[in-house]
Amino acid sequence: DAGITQSPRHKVTETGTPVTLRCHQTENHRYMYWYRQDPGHGLRLIHYSYGVKDTDKGEVSDGYSVSRSKTEDFLLTLESATSSQTSVYFCAISEGTNYEQYFGPGTRLTVT
Amino acid sequence: SQQGEEDPQALSIQEGENATMNCSYKTSINNLQWYRQNSGRGLVHLILIRSNEREKHSGRLRVTLDTSKKSSSLLITASRAADTASYFCATDAVTGAQKLVFGQGTRLTINP
Known part of the structure; x- marks a missing residue:
C-alpha cells in the first residue's frame, strides 16, 4: 500500500446523501482507477x-462521478448514495496496462 | 461481463501441496496479470505475462499462457499457510484503453 492512500477507510452514510472518497498517490503515476468489490462480482x-482532468467510464459508472484536478488526487463522488452502492472501494495506480497496478487499502462504504 | 473467469472458485489443499488456478478470457490481449488479495487488504501484483510469452516463473509461482485457448494458469508450488488468499487474473484488451478487467477470483485455503 506504500505510496497510495485512501480516505476515509470506513464510512457509514444514509441513502440520498452525497459521499466523496479520496485517493492520494505519491508515485506520480499517470493512471488512476476506482474499483468496487462485491461478493460474487x-x-x-x-x-x-489517464491524466489531470482526463477521465473515462468503466464497467459500472452509473451513479458515480470522478475528478482529477492534480496528478496525485483522484476523487470518487456518489452524488446521492443508494444501498446498492454499499461496497468496498479500491483505488489503484499504474503507468499503463503493460505495468502492474498498485492498490490502496480500500474504503468500506455502507449506505443505510 | 467479466473478461477473465477463474476456475475453481474455491480451492482447499494441504500445506506443502501444489495449487493450480485457471483463468479464461474472451478477447485478444496484450498481457495477462495475476494478483493476490489477503483478507481485508488491497490486491498485490504477482506476475505479468505478455501475449508472446508462454511461461513465466517467479519464485514458487509458475504462470502459463495459451493465447489459442485464451487461458492461463497459475501454479503455486510447495504451498504455505501464508499463501491463503484470493487470487485474481486481470487482462487488458488490444484496444488501446489503459484499463484491466479482473475475474471473480479463486479463494485458496492452505490447511496446516
Whole structure:
C-alpha cells in the first residue's frame, strides 16, 4: 500500500446523501482507477483517469462521478448514495496496462 | 461481463501441496496479470505475462499462457499457510484503453 492512500477507510452514510472518497498517490503515476468489490462480482472498474482532468467510464459508472484536478488526487463522488452502492472501494495506480497496478487499502462504504 | 473467469472458485489443499488456478478470457490481449488479495487488504501484483510469452516463473509461482485457448494458469508450488488468499487474473484488451478487467477470483485455503 506504500505510496497510495485512501480516505476515509470506513464510512457509514444514509441513502440520498452525497459521499466523496479520496485517493492520494505519491508515485506520480499517470493512471488512476476506482474499483468496487462485491461478493460474487470480483473487482469492477467504475472510472479511471489517464491524466489531470482526463477521465473515462468503466464497467459500472452509473451513479458515480470522478475528478482529477492534480496528478496525485483522484476523487470518487456518489452524488446521492443508494444501498446498492454499499461496497468496498479500491483505488489503484499504474503507468499503463503493460505495468502492474498498485492498490490502496480500500474504503468500506455502507449506505443505510 | 467479466473478461477473465477463474476456475475453481474455491480451492482447499494441504500445506506443502501444489495449487493450480485457471483463468479464461474472451478477447485478444496484450498481457495477462495475476494478483493476490489477503483478507481485508488491497490486491498485490504477482506476475505479468505478455501475449508472446508462454511461461513465466517467479519464485514458487509458475504462470502459463495459451493465447489459442485464451487461458492461463497459475501454479503455486510447495504451498504455505501464508499463501491463503484470493487470487485474481486481470487482462487488458488490444484496444488501446489503459484499463484491466479482473475475474471473480479463486479463494485458496492452505490447511496446516
